[in-house]
Amino acid sequence: MKLHRNLVFAVIDALNLIFNEKEYADKVVQKVLKFDKRWGARDRGFIAETTYEMVRYKRLYEEIAEVKAPFSRPDLFRMWAVWAVLKGIQIPDWKQIEPTPERRIKGRFDELSKIRKYREAIPDWIDELGVKALGEKLWEAEMAKLNEPAEVILRTNTLKTTKEQLRKALLDEGIVTDPIKGYPVALRLPERANVFVTECFKKGLFEVQDASSQLVAEMLQIEPGQRVVDTCAGAGGKSLHIAALMENKGQLIAMDIYESKLKELKRRARRNGAHNIETREIESTKVFKKLYGSADRVLIDAPCTGLGVLRRNPDSKWKMQPEFLEKITKTQHEIIRSYSKIVRPGGKMVYATCSILPQENNDQVTSFLASEEGKDFTLVQEKKIYASKSGFDGFYMALLDKKAQ
Known part of the structure; x- marks a missing residue:
């Protein structure tokens, strides 16, 4: 994977706004993706996915990088280097990145992965609260699942179309969807896509809404x-x-x-x-x-x-x-x-x-x-x-x- 400097810098800018300026991650990612109109879908995907993953596992990465909040720019680059090593990405020879001890990073990761609060990257108080509320087994399973990126789920707007008609219309725009058993108007995207630019969205044929959330109105x-x-x-x-x-x-x-x-x-x-x-x-x-x-x-x-x-x-x-x-x-x-x-x-x-x-x-x-x-x-x-x-x-x-x- 070839890394482009401006994409990595965009990730660092995003992390600074989220961690140090306390801005909301979704708003920051929207803002940062507008920095350069020339970025294509793959570039934008790299920025969004890397930013979210580093936010998700902040505690693990800061522990391995041996940095503490508030994070300086070199601190954020050190955390990013940890992410890159753990992803098997070759660290580029840029002046912003210090020599990276890959073996030590992997060793620390193996060590910390045995401890849930680092492995799943959660604050102590939330970890204690969750264990007390749900029990060790369910809490552990839940935290692991909640660290996975969310799927894109659509809710068919039955005021304008049916689920089958929507599937066909989206397919005509190159977007594949699958129905979900037990969810009457839900469609799942097996592959992520920007559904907000589709004609189907502009015409109001669907909303993006998680499958669990769709059960509330039904009830x-x-x-x-x-x-x-x-x-x-x-x-x-x-x-x-x-x-x-x-x-x-x-x-x-x-x-x-x-x-x-x-x-x-x-x-x-x-x-x-x-x-x-x-x-x-x-x-x-x-x-x-x-x-x-x-x-x-x-x-x-x-x-x-x-x-x-x-x-x-x-x-x-x-x-x-x-x-x-x-x-x-x-x-x-x-x-x-x-x-x-x-x-x-x-x-x-x-x-x-x-x-x-x-x-x-x-x-x-x-x-x-x-x-x-x-x-x-x-x-x-x-x-x-x-x-x-x-x-x-x-x-x-x-x-x-x-x-x-």
């Missing part, structure tokens, strides 16, 4: 013509799925505390041809209190640690602090008690997170059902999805029925 048991409220809609991945299940009939209210995310949702809804979505920014409690007792279906896709989606956001394990778990579980506790009041008698609610920790998942549901606010609800079904078992993102979802009066 709501939506019927066209209902009133549905997505309480933590964000940029609307699940709202758009709900709109498709509603066949554009009825009312879908998508709420969030961030106006910028709702603007993005509106833009995506236009491309998707989803006409029954009404966005509402939560500026005060009045916004959701007006809806109490009025919705047939309510989705609470609660903010969480995101430990189930580390494949997509590997930098989050380095940004997260132990106190965040305490803060987020308190927020979840409040959200489920407030937003559950939106469900009408005889209606249904789904509580979901992209976490694998019981504290954020079934513990929250159990606590809610034992509370005054939860006394009219019954747990009908719950799914605990682990990446090591499903091959897709880690998720939790619970369906609750509200007693008819």
Whole structure:
């Protein structure tokens, strides 16, 4: 493999922004890929994949390179040299790279690979938390799987097409996809491709959405013509799925505390041809209190640690602090008690997170059902999805029925 200096330098620039400036990896990669318009698909792939892999295994590489944050530029080059040696790539003779002791690097790697927190590159506190929550065996399997790059999964937009029609249309554009058993509208890409430049995407025939995430809206048991409220809609991945299940009939209210995310949702809804979505920014409690007792279906896709989606956001394990778990579980506790009041008698609610920790998942549901606010609800079904078992993102979802009066 021939290394090009400008591509390696782009990786170093990206790592500096992620590790030292605390910027989000996905935003940094988007930014860095715009540095040079002449870069082709292979060049861009090298930058993105190398950056993500080095973020994923930061702890292992910094330990072998014997460097500590904040990282100087020579430190980042040393970490990159470790990555290159372990990949079997010949180190170029550039002045930025010191003489690299390949044998020592391989020896240290063999040594550290026996210790999970280095092998899977996780902070001590997350490792301890995971073992306590899931047990040694499941946690170990989960961390190994969550360090693998995520596959590209598409969700067919059934407002505009069918899964088979989408497969054919994508194939006409040179993109091969496979259906996934048990996921009604999902397609998997056996080989990565930039699907966002396709005509199919521009026409709103699909969204990129992990297979586990696609199960959330399905669990709501939506019927066209209902009133549905997505309480933590964000940029609307699940709202758009709900709109498709509603066949554009009825009312879908998508709420969030961030106006910028709702603007993005509106833009995506236009491309998707989803006409029954009404966005509402939560500026005060009045916004959701007006809806109490009025919705047939309510989705609470609660903010969480995101430990189930580390494949997509590997930098989050380095940004997260132990106190965040305490803060987020308190927020979840409040959200489920407030937003559950939106469900009408005889209606249904789904509580979901992209976490694998019981504290954020079934513990929250159990606590809610034992509370005054939860006394009219019954747990009908719950799914605990682990990446090591499903091959897709880690998720939790619970369906609750509200007693008819």
